[in-house]
Amino acid sequence: MDYRVLLYYCYTPIENPEQFREEHHRLCLGLNLLGRIIVAPEGLNGTVSGRTADCEAYMQAVKADPRFAALEFKVEEAPAHTFQKLHVRVKPEIVHVGLPHIKPYERTGVHLSPTEFRDLKDQEDVVILDVRSDYEHQLGRFKNALTLDIENFREFPEKVQELEQYKDKKILTYCTGGIKCEKASAFLLEQGFENVYQLHGGIIKYGLEAGGEDFEGKCYVFDGRVAVDVNSVNPTLISTCHHCHTPSARMINCANPHCNLHVAMCEACGEQLDGACSTACQEHPAKRPYDGTGAYPKVSNNYNPEQGLLSYRAPSLK
Incomplete structure (x- = not known):
């Protein structure tokens, strides 16, 4: 397979998100990448697809910036682009939850490697917490995981009161790539939970490095693949x-x-x-x-940093 899918995030201060967005958009265009990238004062988050050589050049360019030196890419093979267009947007947060005051680069849950997570998850004093939305964990989730009835991650803070009974437990949070856990675990610490951990790199990294053991069903991803297999050890279908x-x-x-x-x-x-x-x-x-x-993908507004916002009229529904 000559294409790759890159999933990544990095919480780090970006002083001028608008200027960074313009420069980063040009970089992606020059490398023929497609996907969705969010830039915010708190960091960078993206999923992009492209040819192997272009993805390698992109990873080198991003990590050459000292702000993203610690960024880790989750890299998967693909037969072709998994996106139809490129969006690079500036938003208040790199994952919308309504907690801009929380800065994971200052304090967050203890990171567990996939093997550490696998070895710890079945202990008696542990609760595995899925911080993703309903449609995600209904498609796939870890065996014995605690799930929350939420349609969107921004509902997570109001659900934390339901977890009070587990304050004396070790809370192991997980999500698709790790980004939601950074804020979820930091918020749990702020709310008085003391033993909070997170699966570093999320389900995707767990599948790549630990075989996806005990992840039941498929993993929801936010690109054209929609659902991917991660468990090569004891796979099941639950949806x-x-x-x-x-x-x-x-x-x-x-x-x-x-x-x-x-x-x-x-x-x-x-x-x-x-x-x-x-x-x-x-x-x-x-x-x-x-x-x-x-699938009904949103129509692109044809924004190009070299030309500005191009005019476009969306087709009317009939």
């Missing part, structure tokens, strides 16, 4: 079709844009409901055409 409840790890968005529910759905039900999650959504007048994928 089921939203409609018929047969085993399925095929994720779709409901074709009704007013619903847009993100769920697992087998191909047969996808065809039967024409991409909708229910008969009611199938009959909705605004239902989008279904092409068999259940």
